[in-house]
Amino acid sequence: MTRSAPAPAPAPASVLVPAPVPVAVTGLGMVTPVGNDAESTWKGVCAGVSPARTVPGLRGCTVDFACTVDGIDLDEAIGGRTAFRMGRHVKFALLAAREAVADAGLSPLSWDGSRVAVVIGTSSGGSASVTEQAVALDRRGADAISATGTLLTIPNMAAAEIAIKMRATGPSMAPCTACSSGVTALSVARDLLATGQCDIAVAGATEATVFPLAMTGFARSGAAAVAAPGDEPALLCRPFAADRAGLVMGEGAAVMVLERARDARARGVRPRALLAGAGATTDAHHPTSPHPSGAVAQRAVETALRDAGWAAEDVQHVNAHGSATPLGDATEAALISRVYPHRPPVTAPKGVLGHCMGAAGAIEIGLTVLTIQHGIVPPIANLTAPAPEFDLHCVTERPLERRIDRAVTHSFGFGGHNAVLALERA
Template identity: 60%
Template sequence: MSQSADQGTGAGAGTAVAVTGVGLVTPAGADEHSFWERLCSGHSTARRRPELAGLPVDFACPVDSLDLDEAVGGRSVWRMARFVKLAVVAARQAVTDAHLDPAVWDGGRVGVVLGVGVGGVSVLVDNAAKLAASGPEAVSPLLVPMMIPNAAAGEVAIALKAGGPSLAPATACASGATAIAVARDLLLGGSCDVVVAGGAESVLTPLVVTAFARMGALSTRTADPAGASRPFAADRDGFVLGEGAAMLVLERADAARARGGRARALLTGAGSSTDAHHPTAPAPDGRGAERAVRAALDQAGWAPGEVGHVNAHGTSTPLNDAMETALISRLFPHRPPVTAPKGVIGHTLAAAGAIEAVATVLTLERSLIPPIANLDALPEAFPLDCVMKEPRRQRVERAVSHSFGFGGHNVALAFQRA
């Protein structure tokens, strides 16, 4: 996934993968245009949620701009948990954007790689309550296929008639980025001609929110939910939980050109590593994460100084943002502009890396870098060029997107203007 036989040969040697379609459903919008407009506004989507009332943290970043049942349509919707519905909607958008038609493509050459960290936890919790209250007969016979994390990959494959490899990597908050890295390998290894890849997550339940709050991961800024997610700010105190999905259609660049497809950007490298340090805390010096970034740069054939933009993981937690600052300032002393979408959309866990990959593609396309929400000034100890207050108009040729997850998982994706 991170380093292969083509490492270091670069896009010019035929290792480039084209992003030919994108689709997403996020707290900032259920299509790329509304998502991009809200992301560039720098205004958070966090707000109080009635189902979280009375908890130590009663706010989150939900997806509520569309009726998911209506968007999915058909009779199959009744067997899908919420995270699966998000994934199906995003995948359909991406395939439509790529101008591909599942009714006529060779489905055996189409793969699906969809990262999910948790799965249908709300379905599990609901059925556990039914079991306790009413006994075994109250438990749904669909509980298992609705709650398992790979349900999203399976349902997307069914919806798209994709008969190639269908995989569900689980690397916590790096899962969406891991899926994109795996998809690249499937394409360059010749296993697939098209891969629909990304991530999905929906865990805005009292149990999960409470669990994250109990471990001290969430912001407790309950008096100001919209100001709670503040990546790289001196007074950051934790992340805000979000939900969503994003999917990218990936093809070998030469094959995409041959069919007349539009390359929105090129995925020229992907790197992964593990901190091997702690179950939840990142290695403070960022050396593990640096290995992932350097592997992505090696695959792309870039020197660090050629990177023109960093889409940071930027969780708004004290430990992550300090580690990522150390990594960026050490590896990129030329100070490329940095953004962090979680200030607007919160932390969507397994979906984050995929949503941020789409944001990176849009930055390359539109020569516009979104600002980091709620960041007015950097701490003196953070020598970064963070985009603040308003979007920055700047042509970017090459960018990297960082994703890190519990368990010490690190993934970096290198994207280039098409």
């Protein structure tokens, strides 16, 4: 008995893809190890000098140095009577959000809060407070636990506190995709605007992981740079260098105000830049190591370019993840060489700022916005030339002055999260 050939599978139904809605960055705020606002952060990154130093609170740890936010009394800057219930990462985010909203020429006193979304990513949220509360419980008992202990620890509180302070009653979210959380947050906010779920999005990411448990964990994982006797902490983070030795921890936040470009122009505001495309994939390979082929991360890049309607040759600048880990940088360098054979200038801000974990992607998006605005690509700190096996045009020693109309920023996180954003001149 002969079997008839199976019927061919039906052709997939056509999918109507909505026309892209241009989304503009109209406000920018930052709190970083080199500045407590966007302008001072930009100057610090362009100077190309890391502020990494020994941190007293890390005394006795294998890694006792980091890039920290200094020169600001966070409680005084927050003001009022609510700072006591906020973790350090929440304070960073709220200050950056205030700056971004003011920079956009907006005010929570006059906007329709029901049309304002808040999307603030983080990798570990209030994990520092979790450990503090655990130690207090162990040493002094239940009476030592703060009544606001839960608020200090849960990762959504940066988004929640911003929403409270900004009177924003639209969607509020706290994406967590490890070190890609910032790019994820901006991508989600872009989608909320494109689908009409809000008219304004306050979006970014924040992190504060400079505390003994986190620092010891990264040291034990092999991801962190470990100082030898006589090493200067400020020289240890060397993205794409032949002698790169691992990441140096940072902290901070970056928040942006996003609007549909037509809405921004209707109120007489010229956008700082446009979010042109986004892409995300997951390696599904290993909890901490990127897939050595880089193929899945490359698909995230290609998705962002396709979303933007660009060819790879249209990209004039790459803001790399550049964590200074041996495998991570090697994988990303190979990816950049494959995808962008025309060798656009590459920078890696972690050489200056350290790795700000969940906040890193948002900070690097903000810096990419400023690169497009100013026509300046900041240098990679502690790098005179990339490793010989890397075919990269790394910007070193001094800023590169060049008009940049289209740029991409890469973020790759533990768990195999890959997130890429394409930005263009408005």
